[in-house]
């Protein structure tokens with residue numbers, strides 16, 4: 570989602586709520602093993618998300634499926650309290666990103682971004698990632 574968001578990096582020092590960065594990184598390494606993602610180069614960044622519609626975002630990711638590089642982006646100001654949920658959710662997005670990017674590309678050949686069929690696609694993707702995250706963690710974030 571490049572068009573409707575702004576990511577402010579370097580918020581590591583501002584994170585006082587929730588899990589410390591070290592703990593989040595440790596969790597990421599554990600999940601990297603469980604999700605069989607040892608062939609990925611992952612890092613974790615603490616950021617602030619600015620969105621036009623004031624939608625509060627817990628996490629996001631940037632991934633290059635060809636190079637197997639990805640950054641997991643976590644909010645400096647977690648409010649839901651389940652950062653492990655957010656972490657695993659974003660890692661699963663990375664895992665399916667090659668498929669996601671391909672499918673989304675086909676859809677965007679016919680439909681506008683963030684409208685109609687593209688919205689339907691995004692909802693279906695989120696539902697799948699949400700279900701898989703709940704399945705793996707045995708819990709939900711709400």
Ligand SMILES: [Zn+2]
Pocket residue numbers: 658662695698
């Ligand atoms: Zn998601």
